[in-house]
Amino acid sequence: xxxxxxxxxxxxxxxxxxxxxxxxxxxxxxxxxxxxxxxxxxxxxxxxxxxxxxxxxxxxxxxxxxxxxxxxxxxxxxxxxxxxxxxxxxxxxxxxxxxxxxxxxxxxxxxxxxxxxxxxxxxxxxxxxxxxxxxxxxxxxxxxxxxxxxxxxxxxxxxxxxxxxxxxxxxxxxxxxxxxxxxxxxxxxxxxxxxxxxxxxxxxxxxxxxxxxxxxxxxxxxxxxxxxxxxxxxxxxxxxxxxxxxxxxxxxxxxxxxx
Amino acid sequence: xxxxxxxxxxxxxxxxxxxxxxxxxxxxxxxxxxxxxxxxxxxxxxxxxxxxxxxxxxxxxxxxxxxxxxxxxxxxxxxxxxxxxxxxxxxxxxxxxxxxxxxxxxxxxxxxxxxxxxxxxxxxxxxxxxxxxxxxxxxxxxxxxxxxxxxxxxxxxxxxxxxxxxxxxxxxxxxxxxxxxxxxxxxxxxxxxxxxxxxxxxxxxxxxxxxxxxxxxxxxxxxxxxxxxxxxxxxxxxxxxxxxxxxxxxxxxxxxxxx
Numbered sequence: 001x002x003x004x005x006x007x008x009x010x011x012x013x014x015x016x017x018x019x020x021x022x023x024x025x026x027x028x029x030x031x032x033x034x035x036x037x038x039x040x041x042x043x044x045x046x047x048x049x050x051x052x053x054x055x056x057x058x059x060x061x062x063x064x065x066x067x068x069x070x071x072x073x074x075x076x077x078x079x080x081x082x083x084x085x086x087x088x089x090x091x092x093x094x095x096x097x098x099x100x101x102x103x104x105x106x107x108x109x110x111x112x113x114x115x116x117x118x119x120x121x122x123x124x125x126x127x128x129x130x131x132x133x134x135x136x137x138x139x140x141x142x143x144x145x146x147x148x149x150x151x152x153x154x155x156x157x158x159x160x161x162x163x164x165x166x167x168x169x170x171x172x173x174x175x176x177x178x179x180x181x182x183x184x185x186x187x188x189x190x191x192x193x194x195x196x197x198x199x200x201x202x203x204x205x206x207x208x209x210x211x212x213x214x215x216x217x218x219x220x221x222x223x224x225x226x227x228x229x230x231x232x233x234x235x236x237x238x239x240x241x242x243x244x245x246x247x248x249x250x251x252x253x254x255x256x257x258x259x
Numbered sequence: 260x261x262x263x264x265x266x267x268x269x270x271x272x273x274x275x276x277x278x279x280x281x282x283x284x285x286x287x288x289x290x291x292x293x294x295x296x297x298x299x300x301x302x303x304x305x306x307x308x309x310x311x312x313x314x315x316x317x318x319x320x321x322x323x324x325x326x327x328x329x330x331x332x333x334x335x336x337x338x339x340x341x342x343x344x345x346x347x348x349x350x351x352x353x354x355x356x357x358x359x360x361x362x363x364x365x366x367x368x369x370x371x372x373x374x375x376x377x378x379x380x381x382x383x384x385x386x387x388x389x390x391x392x393x394x395x396x397x398x399x400x401x402x403x404x405x406x407x408x409x410x411x412x413x414x415x416x417x418x419x420x421x422x423x424x425x426x427x428x429x430x431x432x433x434x435x436x437x438x439x440x441x442x443x444x445x446x447x448x449x450x451x452x453x454x455x456x457x458x459x460x461x462x463x464x465x466x467x468x469x470x471x472x473x474x475x476x477x478x479x480x481x482x483x484x485x486x487x488x489x490x491x492x493x494x495x496x497x498x499x500x501x502x503x504x505x506x507x508x509x510x511x512x513x514x515x516x517x518x
Binding site: 059 | 305307309311312313314315316318319320321340341344345348349370372373374382386418425428429431445447448449450452454457458459461462464468469470471472473498499500501502503504505506507508509510511513514515518
């Protein structure tokens with residue numbers, strides 16, 4: 001009987017890009033572990049900024065690892081996208097009911113969705129028709145407080161498990177780093193046109209050879225009140241529905257008429 | 260006088276993901292070198308499948324390198340996206356007039372646009388409001404014949420240099436690997452929903468420890484005749500206009516009405 005019950009539970013695949021050891025992934029598991037059978041498969045080291053990278057030039061290793069609360073968990077030497085592929089093909093041997101990625105230490109709003117390993121893992125699941133969501137907290141600190149976001153993560157996961165959704169369902173969820181009492185709730189948004197204005201720090205190494213190190217300042221060019229950046233600034237949790245069809249249909253029509 | 264003339268020439272930034280040593284980048288430069296001042300900045304080693312990865316955890320090195328025809332060229336130890344950022348900030352000290360990426364050895368149609376370092380480099384330029392295009396030939400071979408595509412690359416680069424375009428202009432161009440006489444010309448398309456059905460080869464290493472290696476079979480789920488996959492199958496050069504606003508507006512409306 002117990003075995004049968006377990007079979008009927010929804011499977012929730014959890015991954016991230018900050019590695020299996022990050023506090024954020026523990027917070028995510030903690031927020032949803034009562035909603036189904038949670039299986040964790042995450043990178044064995046930080047993979048921030050990996051975007052939608054996949055590993056094609058070398059083999060991947062998969063290791064079963066201990067995880068808080070006796071949750072089934074594995075680490076892998078690949079990218080976040082590799083983790084989702086491996087989980088489906090070699091661990092679960094079927095598609096999970098939903099895939100949740102994060103909670104990322106740091107913002108993935110606006111253009112960050114493109115660079116984010118957290119969101120790329122969720123997008124990979126969405127390409128495979130697995131409803132998925134990436135979660136990020138606007139706090140890079142290792143001591144970041146994930147508590148205020150947990151009930152909203154649970155709310156979103158419940159929604160994802162309960163409703164029939166379109167074939168490719170993907171959310172980019174960002175949580176402001178403020179006290180629980182200040183959070184105004186969820187707000188459905190569009191991706192802001194805001195980005196990092198890059199610069200490189202230019203220095204000489206101990207052998208006198210020049211090197212560059214990426215740095216940058218965040219600038220919001222988008223004054224819309226329907227954007228994720230606006231929502232977060234106003235203490236909402238931003239929820240941006242995301243797609244992977246990158247076709248620019250407006251430009252397509254223009255080019256068809258005027259090449 | 261000569262100096263003034265050089266200043267007035269458009270600057271064409273060329274990059275790729277197969278590395279500075281790949282035949283494809285030489286073909287791309289050859290196709291457009293008469294249209295302006297070409298500057299090459301490309302990875303010092305292959306970076307296929309890197310997606311929109313950026314290097315944040317270690318420093319970048321930049322080296323001036325020789326290139327066919329005396330073209331100004333640099334190699335970098337970073338990703339394709341790093342190359343574009345470094346070129347704008349540390350080599351050109353201004354935005355180039357256009358950015359061209361490729362020619363990639365292998366297809367970047369359909370869902371490949373998400374994983375492709377070639378397209379991510381072009382997208383990075385587009386985010387910076389630099390009109391850009393990524394080019395790929397449907398032939399992975401080191402002996403691939405880039406000649407038939409050259410006149411179309413030239414045609415696209417001329418178009419990009421001549422017309423006033425929308426702020427973010429980005430094209431994903433794929434060239435079929437067929438004889439020049441068979442190519443029917445350019446076709447403006449949308450991104451097909453076609454992808455790799457992944458599998459992992461599972462083997463034991465010389466020490467008896469298990470490893471996995473990504474493999475996969477390409478499957479087209481999209482029967483539309485307006486897609487890049489259809490165009491390529493019918494010997495057209497596919498041109499997909501690409502955007503980086505990933506908001507799924509249809510799902511956004513649905514969620515706003517029914518959360």
